[in-house]
Amino acid sequence: MTLRPSPAPAGRALGLAAAVASAILALLLLAGWAAPSWAIYTATIALAKGLVVLGLVMLLRMGLISFGHGMFYCFGAYVSGLLASGAGLTDALALTLAATLGTAALGLLLGLLLAGYRGVFFAMFNLALSMILYGALLKSVSLGGSDGVSVPAPSYFGLVPPDGMRSLAAYGFVATIACAAGFLLWLVSRSQLGLVLLGVKGNEIRLDYLGISARRLILVAYVLSAALAGMGGSLVAIVSGHVIPEMAYWTTSGEFVFITVLSGPGSISGAFAGAGVFEAVRLATGQYLPNAWQLLLGGFLLLVILFLPDGISSLARRRTGTADASAPPAGRVQGEG
């Protein structure tokens, strides 16, 4: 069976979703305009990290957890960082596209090997690979070693924003990319491909009987998630102006898994909301309780997974009582028997 986007979301639903995505983007940009300057940077980082989380959410829907996506995040960041600092390419869009494609290629290469793994072994194999990248970067004096690489200020379509506008321009760019990626992913999750992905978690053997190769599905999702992580890493590199090997360290990957579970597998906007909540909580606790922020962060996570089993994204649905437009229609598929 070949998988193609099902015709269902075409037409009205598609138009509606595009309208929703544009509306969200407009709202985000408006909020950015009105928000105090100190909130902008954290919001930008949250949106960029939300992209990484989005990729992990896709894997989570298949029942897979990667403890090594910091590798792709870091790889994307270094591709952008090195192109900008070494080759003098500063256009934000070009850098992000290059990083995304490069990371997708790396994802494909590793995915061919990893698609046969499940559970803890999938998680740990990813971890091992990311730690190899971390070690290699730490050791590479020519790539800045542990101190990392400085990334020059980006330009947007040939324009370099003046000093006071840099944060806002970065925010606008990242918000646009995030909304576009979110919309594309919504299309994927509504397609036949998106629906059968859920089947991998539910029951692989049934997929076999349908003539669908779970391995190939995992490969597709893995490459997508790698590309998203690379995109997120590239955006963080452009926005923060500095990349370090620690982006590939296992605690960074752990942080993404943390946000993914915090967000829940339910929705696309939830991934960004989860990243936002995480960044805000970490910033606030770090600023006011520099000696106990880990304790509070840990406690917060425990409470969320205890009382919001489907993550923060379930909160919105619970409150409004309506289905989230981006949630997969099949809901969660439970593995039985």
Place this chain on the structure above:
Amino acid sequence: MTDQRLSLSLAAAIAASLSLAPVAGHAQETFKIGLVNFLSGPAADAFGVPSMNGGVLMVEALNAGQVPAPYDGQTGIGGLPIEFVQIDESGGAQVQIQRYRDLVEREEVDAVLGYDGSGDCLAIAPVADELQTVTIFSGCGTTRLFEEASYDYVFRAGAHTTMDNVALAHYIKRTMPETKTVAGLNQNYSWGQDSWRDFTAALTLLMPEVEIGPELFPEPGAGQYGSQISVLMRAKPDVVHSSLWGGDLEAFLLQAGPRQLFARSHVVFNMAEHVLPRMGEKAPVGLITGGRGAVGELRPRTELADWFYEAYAEAYGIPAVQGPFRFVQTILALKTAAEIAMAENGGTKPTDEEIAAALAGLVFETPSGTVEMALADGHQAIQGAAIGIAAWNDELGRLELTEVEHFAARCVNPPAGVTSLEWIEGGMVGAECE
């Protein structure tokens, strides 16, 4: 236990600084600074917490007008009381950028002082210029900071990595001229790699006949050095150079001592000074070390240095080591520069531009001696270095650094306008050693 008291007093200090926060913008004008250093993670015990303790002590003493000459004139900064916010440096460069922006844009601090991680300094510097906020780094050592870029608002009030390693090379030539072989044990990340690079470059210049090897690069945080010690014991080098610090250094000392490494080779460190007071009798006799400047027991015996050393010991129950010495250099640089700027602008609170202008090329007194912002167009400090050898002191009941050799700032630091490595490899031209 003193540790509990320390964390309690730290917590109290934080609570106090928090309760101050809402008062900001109230009748009396203050000078608000952000103090940043590691409060968690592996560098917290070695550098971060002692640094913060020293910083808080200095700020409070300045506000109370208790610091001896030349700081016995105006209280606080130019009469304005200093207010501070403390930030944890752990979490990596990206997190630090976020916290830095929050400090400047939301807390609206007048200046940011601190940072011990080189990656953090490299990441923060461009942001400091973007936000046009005076930022003075304390402990990060990387020479890349000002050798690869230049900044308007960024300064480093302490010497960079090169100094201590050049001083060690001089020390070996002076006190161990018979040295034939030198091995290295440096962690495989920028600090270790840079330290070893500068040290071997300086040593091969001063003692060209010395053979280098084996070169060991353990993983940061490894904590287990059994195999490395075996390699060093088999190779039997005359001298072992190491830039280990913190818990890894302590583990190495505890493991290498019983295995007789210190009986066989001279082991020299560029910054091991900070573990000696706490390790007491558990550190090996004969260890040779600097402290990234003339700090702690290596300090110059001035009134200012002795006052700081004693006040710290009284407040925290333990001798001050390099962290606090380095950290207060940033505070004193800021105070001196801001007061110069105020003298010029008629006594109003100075702007960032005015402070930055006064900081460039500034010469000021610190507990570690005179510090001169001599390099990188006046943005990078040089200071004197000192190296001592650990010997047992019955009276103190612990090891003490003795036979201290001091090195003039211009002997062990490059002159302006040349990068560290070029300077060393070019024969250390212009070094002013007595």
Place this chain on the structure above:
Amino acid sequence: MDIALTILVDGLIYGAWLFLVAIGLTLVFGIMKILNVAHGALYAVGAYAGASLVGGYLFATPPAALQLPLLIVAALGVALLLGPLLEGVLLRLFYGRDEVVILLATFALSLIIEDLIKQVWGVYSYYVSEPYALFGVIEAGPLFYVGYDAFLIVVAALVGLGASAFLRLTRQGKIVVAMIHDSEICRAMGVNVSRAYLWTFTVGVFLAALAGALIAPTLAVTPTMGVNAIILSFAVVVIGGLGSVEGAALGALIVGCTRAATVHLWPEGELFIVYAVMAAVLAVRPRGLFGMPEGRKI
């Protein structure tokens, strides 16, 4: 001493440490299917407990004969206090949820424990080096080895053999093995799985704390000492096959000897050699050396 022999001895010492840390992790995973990220933090707590009792911080340093027993008592104390508390009060809330959720719960727990360590013991290092001198120094050619390291190898061997014998020879052990394979069937057969979980987790905490308490004399006890230990023991148990005691032993030996060989022959490679070995083993044996294939359920 010959270089190959030196590598072997260094590798054995390192492997013994790894095995002591990893065995608790692999048992808890095998039986409860929990990959306990907090294992590293519990290892640190054990080290602090040992240092407090024996290092002269709470009481005067005890006489030599009491030092080792007191280290074990410290580990027991940690296990009896934290095992039931963490399993009975906290982890129990998450049973039946996805493996990853429980893993995340233990990750959150490790963050909390690390901060609590700082609140209780402060950030400064603790030292308990007195027991390190108990077994003297052994001279071997140009090298000197510390007797205590040999003692750690013996302890690791005893713990491994003990665990293996328990699982194979005793009735409870056989039940545990059955649980490793299928806890649902065990429940149906009348095994009190809930009580077994409590015991398993407490034993897991004990093994973590024991590793911490026994290794404490060889290094500085710091709040972050568990971070490196946990990631290395992940590698060890994944190489060996999760849930297998023999696998953990073999994994620890492989990692220990490869690392020692790398330090002697290619020092710069130490950074990633462990992970390279792990990736290589997984590429060839997807479930680790002693890993068992999972039955497919329709």
